[in-house]
Amino acid sequence: MTTARRELSRRYDAAVVEPAIYERWMAAGAFRPSDQPPAGAEPFVIIQPPPNITGALHIGHALTATVEDVLIRYHRMRGDDTLWLPGVDHASIAAQFVLDRILAEEGESRASLGREKYLERMWQFMGETRSVIGEQHRRLGASADWERERFTMDAGSARAVRVAFKRLWDAGLVYRGEALVNWCPRCLTTISDLENIHRDEAGTLWTIRYHLEREDGTPDPERWVSVATTRPETLLGDTAVAVHPEDDRYRDLVGRHAILPFLGRRLPILADEHVDRGFGTGAVKITPAHDADDYELAKRHGLPAITILDEQARINEAGGEFVGLDRYAARKEILARLAASGDLEDEKPHQMVVGHCDRCGTVVEPRLSVQWFVHVKPLAERALASVREGRTRILPAHFEKVYAHWMENIHDWAVGRQLWWGHRIPAWYCPDDHITVSDAEDGPDACAECGRPAAELRQETDIFDTWFSSGLWPFSTLGWPDETPDYRRFYPTSVMETGYDILFFWVARMMMLGLFCTDAEPFHTVYLHGMIRAEGGAKMSKTKGNTVDPLGMVDEIGADGLRFALVSGSAPGSDARLTRAKLDGGRNFTNKLWNAARFVLGSRPAGAGARGAGDRDEPSLAVRWIESALAEAVQRATRQLDALDLGGYAATVYDVAWSDYCDWFLEMAKVDLRRDGATDAERAATWDGAARALATLLRLLHPLMPFVTEEIWQVLREEAPAATGDEPLLIRAPWPTAGERDRAAERAFEDLAALVRGVRNLRTEAAAPAAAWLPLVVAATSVESAAALEAGRAYVEALARVRPIELRPDAQRPELIATSPLGAAWLGVDAAAREAAAERRRAQIEELDRNISRVRDLLANASFAEKAPATVVERERDRLAALEEERRQLAHAG
RNA sequence: GGGCGAUUGGCUCAGCUGGUUAGAGCGCACGGUUCACAUCCGUGAGGUCACUGGUUCGAAUCCAGUAUCGCCCACCA
Numbered sequence: 017m018t019t020a021r022r023e024l025s026r027r028y029d030a031a032v033v034e035p036a037i038y039e040r041w042m043a044a045g046a047f048r049p050s051d052q053p054p055a056g057a058e059p060f061v062i063i064q065p066p067p068n069i070t071g072a073l074h075i076g077h078a079l080t081a082t083v084e085d086v087l088i089r090y091h092r093m094r095g096d097d098t099l100w101l102p103g104v105d106h107a108s109i110a111a112q113f114v115l116d117r118i119l120a121e122e123g124e125s126r127a128s129l130g131r132e133k134y135l136e137r138m139w140q141f142m143g144e145t146r147s148v149i150g151e152q153h154r155r156l157g158a159s160a161d162w163e164r165e166r167f168t169m170d171a172g173s174a175r176a177v178r179v180a181f182k183r184l185w186d187a188g189l190v191y192r193g194e195a196l197v198n199w200c201p202r203c204l205t206t207i208s209d210l211e212n213i214h215r216d217e218a219g220t221l222w223t224i225r226y227h228l229e230r231e232d233g234t235p236d237p238e239r240w241v242s243v244a245t246t247r248p249e250t251l252l253g254d255t256a257v258a259v260h261p262e263d264d265r266y267r268d269l270v271g272r273h274a275i276l277p278f279l280g281r282r283l284p285i286l287a288d289e290h291v292d293r294g295f296g297t298g299a300v301k302i303t304p305a306h307d308a309d310d311y312e313l314a315k316r317h318g319l320p321a322i323t324i325l326d327e328q329a330r331i332n333e334a335g336g337e338f339v340g341l342d343r344y345a346a347r348k349e350i351l352a353r354l355a356a357s358g359d360l361e362d363e364k365p366h367q368m369v370v371g372h373c374d375r376c377g378t379v380v381e382p383r384l385s386v387q388w389f390v391h392v393k394p395l396a397e398r399a400l401a402s403v404r405e406g407r408t409r410i411l412p413a414h415f416e417k418v419y420a421h422w423m424e425n426i427h428d429w430a431v432g433r434q435l436w437w438g439h440r441i442p443a444w445y446c447p448d449d450h451i452t453v454s455d456a457e458d459g460p461d462a463c464a465e466c467g468r469p470a471a472e473l474r475q476e477t478d479i480f481d482t483w484f485s486s487g488l489w490p491f492s493t494l495g496w497p498d499e500t501p502d503y504r505r506f507y508p509t510s511v512m513e514t515g516y517d518i519l520f521f522w523v524a525r526m527m528m529l530g531l532f533c534t535d536a537e538p539f540h541t542v543y544l545h546g547m548i549r550a551e552g553g554a555k556m557s558k559t560k561g562n563t564v565d566p567l568g569m570v571d572e573i574g575a576d577g578l579r580f581a582l583v584s585g586s587a588p589g590s591d592a593r594l595t596r597a598k599l600d601g602g603r604n605f606t607n608k609l610w611n612a613a614r615f616v617l618g619s620r621p622a623g624a625g626a627r628g629a630g631d632r633d634e635p636s637l638a639v640r641w642i643e644s645a646l647a648e649a650v651q652r653a654t655r656q657l658d659a660l661d662l663g664g665y666a667a668t669v670y671d672v673a674w675s676d677y678c679d680w681f682l683e684m685a686k687v688d689l690r691r692d693g694a695t696d697a698e699r700a701a702t703w704d705g706a707a708r709a710l711a712t713l714l715r716l717l718h719p720l721m722p723f724v725t726e727e728i729w730q731v732l733r734e735e736a737p738a739a740t741g742d743e744p745l746l747i748r749a750p751w752p753t754a755g756e757r758d759r760a761a762e763r764a765f766e767d768l769a770a771l772v773r774g775v776r777n778l779r780t781e782a783a784a785p786a787a788a789w790l791p792l793v794v795a796a797t798s799v800e801s802a803a804a805l806e807a808g809r810a811y812v813e814a815l816a817r818v819r820p821i822e823l824r825p826d827a828q829r830p831e832l833i834a835t836s837p838l839g840a841a842w843l844g845v846d847a848a849a850r851e852a853a854a855e856r857r858r859a860q861i862e863e864l865d866r867n868i869s870r871v872r873d874l875l876a877n878a879s880f881a882e883k884a885p886a887t888v889v890e891r892e893r894d895r896l897a898a899l900e901e902e903r904r905q906l907a908h909a910g
Numbered sequence: 911g912g913g914c915g916a917u918u919g920g921c922u923c924a925g926c927u928g929g930u931u932a933g934a935g936c937g938c939a940c941g942g943u944u945c946a947c948a949u950c951c952g953u954g955a956g957g958u959c960a961c962u963g964g965u966u967c968g969a970a971u972c973c974a975g976u977a978u979c980g981c982c983c984a985c986c987a
Contacts, residue, residue, distance in 0.1 A: 214984080221987085245987060258987095292986060300987050308985045369984085382985095414914065418982070421913070425983080516982095551922095553980090573949095585923050585935080590915085591980090593922060597936050604949045615946030659926090667924070667934075682946080773953090779941090780953040786942045817944075867931060879967040888929050888968095895930065 037726050038154055046092075046747045047159045053097045053505055060091035061099045061509040063490045063539075064160060065522070066168060068107035069145045070114045073152045075548045075556065075582075075594065076515060078566035081158045082579045083545055083662060084513050088159055089719035090657050093751035099506050101493050102153065102160035104146055106169040108438035108482035109203060109211075113375050115141055115437075131436050138437050142169075152567055157575045157722045159747065164502075166493045168485040169439070175457070176492035177439045177485050180533050182455035185443075189391045189532075192443075192451065196311045197430050199383035200373040201329035201343075205434040206387060208481060209427060210521055211374040219246050221366035222351065223297060225359040226257060226274035229282060235275040241266070241285065242361050244296025246368055247306075248354070249347040251276065252335045253324040254283055256302040258313060261287035263298050277359060278350070279336050288313055305384045321384055329381050343381070388432040388441060388478065395528035396423045402527060402537045410523075410542040411660055412589035415516060422520050431481045438479035446473050487525035490538035497533075509539045511660070516544040516589055543660055546591040548582070553593060564594055576721035577602035583720060584666035605670060606724050609717070612678050613728040616706050617735050619689060624700035625707065625736040634698065637768075637808065638684035639705030640761035645676045646712045651754040653716055669717050677713055680769065682706070687814045707736035715752045722747065767801075767837045768808040774834030775816040775841055781856070782832060782849035791844035792818035795825050795908075797901065801838040818843070831857055833909040837898070840905035857909055864903045871896045 041047065053059070062084050067077050088100040112126075115138055119125055126134055150162065167173065184190045198212040199205070223244050227235035241257055257274050259266035266285070274283045283302075290313060291300055304314030304321035314321055324334045331338045331346045338346045354360040371380040400423040402408045403416055410416045432441060442459070444452045450465035452473065462469050485492070490512070494503040508530075514522065523542055530538030549555060550562035557563065569578045581602035586592045635643075649672035656664040688694065688702040711732060714725040729746035732739060743749040775792060784790055792812075796802035802823055805812070813819050831854040834841045871892055874880055881889060 243987080247987085290986085296987065303987090307987075309987070310985095312985075368987090412915095418914065421983075520983095587924085590923095595922065595936085598922070600949075601935060604947095607949045608947065611947035611950085613946080618946075661926090663924075664926090671934080678947085679951085683951095686946095776952060777954085783941080786952075787944065814944090863931085870931090874968080877967055881967085883967055884929070891930065899931095 047161045057097040060096040061506045064102045065514045066103040066105035069104040075564045086719040100160040101164045103166035176488045178442045178455040179497045185453040196382045198380045202378040212371040214369045217370045219368045223362035229273040242297045243301040250303040250306045253303045253322045254301045255319045257285045258288045259299045260291040260293045390429040396426045398531045399527035408537045432478035441476040443476040444473040487529040508536045511541045512539040513543040573603035576724045577606045586663045621699040624703040636688045641765040642681040642709045644758040647755040650752045707739040711739040712752045771836040772815045782845045789819045792821045794841040796839040829909045835902045835905040868899045
């Protein structure tokens with residue numbers, strides 16, 4: 017075992033399982049932008065979507081980190097002025113949800129601790145998870161600039177939140193007012209429309225009789241109006257009954273009153289066009305405080321709104337005798353009472369849509385309250401124009417339509433949350449209820465309207481929706497509202513990479529707030545990745561137990577294998593299944609690279625390793641070909657990375673590494689290295705070519721598989737400094753430039769490879785022992801072919817395991833024959849094997865004839881010749897010639 | 911009720927602006943201890959590209975419709 021090979025073995029675990037190289041990257045400052053922007057370098061900036069600091073990273077985070085790291089490493093190698101800024105999100109409601117659960121296990125609660133202690137506890141919790149998340153990213157290889165790491169609750173973010181809100185307020189885009197909002201009776205806060213998840217449910221539609229009022233004010237036992245409802249408990253808050261104005265059934269009732277059961281409230285019966293005559297009885301009870309439609313209708317008719325539920329969705333004092341009952345208990349009770357009095361007319365199953373809290377799943381209750389709103393229409397219009405006019409593009413493109421549709425139908429954003437963990441809204445009230453909004457850290461000095469001193473003002477207790485601070489993230493992280501050097505150098509950013517599931521929550525808000533605050537699109541490209549799904553296509557979830565733990569996977573197969581599995585076969589916006597087979601594929605590929613390197617580095621002949629690309633003497637066909645193949649791969653990979661086609665990039669590097677470099681090139685290089693009579697110079701030239709090609713391969717692969725490539729690079733640099741350009745760290749090595757294609761070498765290789773494949777095929781057909789050396793006869797098609805065969809003789813011998821190879825143009829041809837551009841070839845095997853192949857020859861000829869006549873017809877077609885491009889016609893002609901040559905070779909057989 | 915996406919060999923997916931005989935990995939079959947790798951090597955079988963029409967010299971690719979699946983949005987009691 018050579019020194020180099022021993023060194024690689026020692027490094028294997030380090031590279032794949034416990035990557036120590038990360039520390040060296042950090043120490044070398046490789047993740048940091050240079051102190052001065054390099055002259056002429058384009059900035060390339062990614063601001064990381066901050067994970068919620070509520071726990072460990074899941075596989076989606078690993079995908080995000082991988083995609084971003086690939087792009088960052090690529091652009092870093094390109095020499096761009098590269099910044100990847102990481103951070104974490106305080107995740108207001110999600111964090112409280114998690115902490116509340118932890119507290120519950122300890123027998124404590126939000127209430128028992130009180131606001132101050134609760135927040136103290138939250139900061140402590142944040143401190144713990146924050147370092148875990150950073151560590152996990154490092155294990156995945158994320159080359160983010162940790163020195164610039166930010167937090168949505170740090171001082172800079174807090175200031176950005178205050179300033180942004182103040183500017184919105186000054187611009188008249190913020191208002192405080194009473195409205196019906198989504199309320200979670202468990203989280204005890206308002207939630208936005210986006211957090212209110214609609215689900216189809218099987219419910220019940222009840223029909224209830226409301227007796228009409230008699231002249232003496234008492235309910236008429238004989239006459240009633242029947243209303244249909246899915247929520248009988250809300251009748252306690254009814255203030256009217258509505259019918260359609262042209263509904264003849266009820267025409268004479270309009271203007272009269274009905275009496276509300278239990279409470280005896282007089283309900284005007286009124287007409288409104290929004291009532292659907294076909295639904296239920298055509299008469300609808302109106303509960304303005306607990307239903308969005310009813311609220312709108314009540315506004316039109318000046319009806320009062322009576323709130324009958326408290327914040328935990330229990331009946332309040334307005335509910336009379338039902339006070340204190342939970343909404344569902346009240347429903348049951350009210351139905352029982354109505355049934356008893358004979359006023360429950362009907363009950364039938366009903367499919368309906370019910371809103372649930374995104375966080376805890378509780379049924380959301382519409383609740384009338386005073387809230388802070390952002391008036392988003394004007395913001396949305398700008399954000400829409402940016403995408404429509406291409407200043408920001410969304411990948412995949414069809415999400416631009418989804419984005420547009422949402423922006424066009426946007427509602428005002430209820431930004432206040434009745435939670436504790438988050439940025440408190442910087443608004444102060446004076447005793448006269450004047451509102452003062454201030455962006456000063458210590459609040460306003462006095463009431464903006466009446467001048468009362470700060471001591472008499474009290475701050476709003478509501479905090480912001482967590483997405484408000486997230487919406488400022490692309491610039492709050494760079495120093496905004498100050499024009500810091502980072503802000504000037506790195507803003508606007510380049511690519512915003514995140515999952516399509518938060519397009520509205522986050523991307524839309526960043527666009528709106530970014531344009532408002534900075535007057536610029538916060539990024540020029542939005543790359544939306546898909547969701548990672550489990551085997552069988554199911555959504556991954558902890559409760560289903562079908563998750564893939566990224567860190568566990570790193571332990572098992574290494575970060576590189578995981579990264580490869582995540583990226584290969586993926587397309588933006590499409591969900592991808594992460595199967596065991598795919599993960600194994602990533603692991604196998606890592607292993608393959610490792611072993612290829614082990615072979616190359618362990619086989620350096622005397623005198624090799626020192627010379628550069630410039631002074632190669634007489635490179636063999638193998639070397640000339642692999643360099644050309646790599647030139648093509650570099651070209652493709654570069655194009656694919658520029659187009660953010662990471663799946664294509666993964667396929668390109670996989671193919672060139674495994675199929676071209678390992679399967680073909682290294683096998684040919686072995687021939688050159690081991691050939692009897694080869695000079696030291698020839699061997700050295702081959703090895704140097706292998707080392708150079710390996711160096712190119714490592715550069716190409718590094719963005720995707722940073723650990724294994726860097727570890728190999730370290731040894732390669734010792735063995736072949738010239739091949740690595742003596743660059744100490746691959747992470748800083750320049751991205752390869754596409755060299756010249758060598759068409760002659762490609763052609764020569766393809767011809768030999770076709771012959772080798774043909775002969776291998778024959779061996780299998782003849783059931784020849786794999787290890788046996790068989791004689792081969794080839795009838796070369798031409799003098800040039802014969803020369804090419806002579807030149808490639810050693811390759812063919814070794815790769816097809818045939819010896820000797822006899823060139824005999826006129827020999828009699830047996831049935832067992834392989835066709836190739838260089839000529840027909842046949843093996844020296846027994847008659848039985850040849851006989852068995854005769855049938856197959858006939859089938860082959862038949863298929864060839866079909867193809868030949870197809871191409872002939874195509875070429876004979878006048879409109880084809882006329883309309884098809886010349887290159888296509890030319891290609892078809894070449895194909896016909898090749899088919900005919902193959903036919904000729906076969907026809908001579910047998 | 912709107913909108914979007916998908917449908918390619920047993921499975922998971924590629925196939926860019928229409929142009930080789932539609933590719934890959936896994937799986938399968940057969941054969942392999944040839945000194946980098948069995949986490950491997952070689953060979954092979956397997957697809958009327960969901961369906962129906964249309965445009966075109968030429969369609970997996972473009973258009974229209976149908977079917978199935980999935981997702982998003984939506985104030986109907």
